[in-house]
Amino acid sequence: MRLMRVGPPGRERPVIFTESGRFLDLGGITDGFDPAFFAGDGIARCSAALEAGELPEIDVSDERVGSPLSRPSVVVCIGMNYAAHAAESGASPPEHPVVFYKAPNTVVGPDDDVHLPRGSEKLDWEVELAVVVGKRARYLSSPDDAMSYVAAYAVSNDVSERAFQFELSGGQWSKGKSCETFNPLGPWLVTADDVPDPGVLRLRTWVNGEVRQDSSTADLIFSVPTLIYHLSQFTVLEPGDLINTGTPQGVALSGRFPYLGLGDLVEMEIEGLGRQRQRVTAG
Numbered sequence: 001m002r003l004m005r006v007g008p009p010g011r012e013r014p015v016i017f018t019e020s021g022r023f024l025d026l027g028g029i030t031d032g033f034d035p036a037f038f039a040g041d042g043i044a045r046c047s048a049a050l051e052a053g054e055l056p057e058i059d060v061s062d063e064r065v066g067s068p069l070s071r072p073s074v075v076v077c078i079g080m081n082y083a084a085h086a087a088e089s090g091a092s093p094p095e096h097p098v099v100f101y102k103a104p105n106t107v108v109g110p111d112d113d114v115h116l117p118r119g120s121e122k123l124d125w126e127v128e129l130a131v132v133v134g135k136r137a138r139y140l141s142s143p144d145d146a147m148s149y150v151a152a153y154a155v156s157n158d159v160s161e162r163a164f165q166f167e168l169s170g171g172q173w174s175k176g177k178s179c180e181t182f183n184p185l186g187p188w189l190v191t192a193d194d195v196p197d198p199g200v201l202r203l204r205t206w207v208n209g210e211v212r213q214d215s216s217t218a219d220l221i222f223s224v225p226t227l228i229y230h231l232s233q234f235t236v237l238e239p240g241d242l243i244n245t246g247t248p249q250g251v252a253l254s255g256r257f258p259y260l261g262l263g264d265l266v267e268m269e270i271e272g273l274g275r276q277r278q279r280v281t282a283g
Contacts, residue, residue, distance in 0.1 A: 001047060002188040002274075003033055003152065005066040009109075012066035015058065016050060017188055024055035033189060034070035035240030038134050038151050043191055066109040068154060068189040069132060072242040075102040075183060076235075077158060078227060079173070081246025082219045088254035097222050097230050102158070103178040107242070110186035110276030114159055115283035116262055117179040122162035123260040123280065126247035127205045127213050127268040129198060130156035131224055132189060137237040146225035149237070152189035153198060155270045157278065158244050159183065162253055180283060185242075187274040195272065198224045202271040203248055208264055212257055215248030222246075 003026075005012035014026040014033060029045055030037050049055050079098035080086040086093045116123060134151030158177070165176025195201075198217060205213035222230065227245060231237055252259045260266065260280050269275035 001043070001050065001191045001194065003046070003191070004068050004186070004188045005032060005070070006060045006063040007066060008064060009066065015060060016046065016055065022057050023060045024050065025058045026055065032070040033068060035073055035238060038132070038239035043134070043151060064109060065111055065187050067107050067185045068187065069107065069185060069240070069242060071107060072104050072240050073238055075104055075107065075242045075244065076231060077102055077177065077244040078222065078246040081221050082215065082248040083221055084215065084219060084249035085247055085251070086221070088249045088251070093221050097227060099231070100173045100177065102174070102183055102244070106178055106181065106183035107185050108181050108183065110155065110184050110274070112181060112184060112278065113281040114184065114266070114278045115179070115181045116260075116280055117161055117164070117283050120161050120163070121259070122252070124160045124162055124252045125205055125207065125212065125260065125266050125268070126158040126160060126251055127203045127270070128156045128158050128244045128247050129201060129203065129217055129270060130154040130185060131198075131228070131243040131245060133237045133239060133241040133243065134192070135239055137228060137232040140229045140232040143223070143225040143229040146228035147192070149228055150192045150224065151239070152191045153195050153273055154185055154189050155187070155268060155273050155276055156244050157184040157266065157268060157276065158247060162259070184276055184278050187276060190273050201273070203268070205250065205266065205268040207257070207260070207266055213248050213250035213268070215250070219248060220246065
């Protein structure tokens with residue numbers, strides 16, 4: 001299933017976007033895709049209603065597409081998780097996952113504007129496979145157990161301000177990761193049963209129509225199940241938590257491309273998970 005939220009900010013309503021291109025209203029099932037939805041078997045309830053033909057069709061063609069995930073409790077991010085990206089960043093591949101956090105209020109719709117922060121000099125893009133946690137994960141015994149804890153996947157842009165991240169960081173990355181609008185997500189959540197192997201997905205980014213990133217999740221240093229297992233040893237993952245799994249090579253940090261400026265257009269997609277686009281505007 002492809003789960004979406006459409007409508008003005010703060011008033012989005014949940015829908016299913018079917019393979020045939022129809023939009024089906026989920027208002028009778030849930031108010032949105034939040035932690036309570038995932039903890040309460042929301043995906044199973046939506047699937048049952050879809051199978052039973054109980055969902056009315058609606059027209060959302062003129063509506064804004066919001067983040068498919070209602071504000072998560074936490075956004076956990078993995079740094080330098082693609083071998084080629086670590087190399088272009090001037091770092092050796094990490095021996096253990098590099099973990100940092102973004103403010104949950106950075107999550108916005110897939111086509112919402114990205115605001116250039118005040119004082120920004122080095123605004124960067126990062127296409128990432130996002131994972132939504134489906135149930136509480138605590139001290140998993142092995143990566144083999146991890147995939148049953150995945151609810152869905154989505155396209156995520158881990159927008160970064162590199163000067164804030166490294167030059168003004170004070171030793172951590174959150175300043176460069178948590179500015180307003182710094183996590184466009186969507187256009188939809190694709191439930192785990194419709195993504196047979198998250199380790200073979202193509203990821204691409206364009207800036208002003210020119211390709212910047214073109215890679216595959218096959219280049220991940222730490223796979224999705226490895227990440228979930230690893231994180232569960234250090235924190236309790238809750239239903240509805242969002243995990244950004246890292247970005248491939250081709251970012252401005254590499255020195256091969258200019259950083260983003262006002263008016264620039266960023267587009268990105270992941271195979272089977274949809275496409276998003278953002279314009280850089282004044283904050």
